[in-house]
Amino acid sequence: EDQVTQSPEALRLQEGESSSLNCSYTVSGLRGLFWYRQDPGKGPEFLFTLYSAGEEKEKERLKATLTKKESFLHITAPKPEDSATYLCAVQARSGGYQKVTFGTGTKLQVIP
């Protein structure tokens, strides 16, 4: 069974204090690993897809990396507007149609 574990559950940073969020996964053949951002009262918003170990993607202050067992979302010099819950998800090669397994998320709070 595919599993996704995110840590920490919650993270509080001062503005400008860089840090990383972790996503550990087990999947029977990875087709893709996804990062989403979810603001309160809204649906998840797609950020990145990573396909294979060693791959990296960047968007503004966010950088996502992937190994065979985990992914990191690095946040450089965060701003208060980066406060949100960040969700990680994996899609396996096998299994049903577009079955994506989500983690429970990391709630990030950036304090001015």
Add this chain to the structure above:
Amino acid sequence: ETGVTQTPRHLVMGMTNKKSLKCEQHLGHNAMYWYKQSAKKPLELMFVYNFKEQTENNSVPSRFSPECPNSSHLFLHLHTLQPEDSALYLCASSQGDKLTNSPLHFGNGTRLTVT
């Protein structure tokens, strides 16, 4: 209007009521999904439709009944719900088939409270 739109945003219903959630996507995608999001739990996939055909039903109780009249519209009909069904119900869409890994595009959800 763009993206994925869900209505209503909030819904309070008694256990004996019948109500429906509506989702519409303006992205030209061929697949649509219903997810359930509860506090401290990962998103749970409920149903998947591809070109109006249901391809996944994740052992969802029969009190939840999906309907997909076309590739742009998705409904979730609710009847005789239980208090533990209170959650955020998210609709999503994506492009492609089971061999692709295109990301999901979510609506802002319907916050359902069952009293």
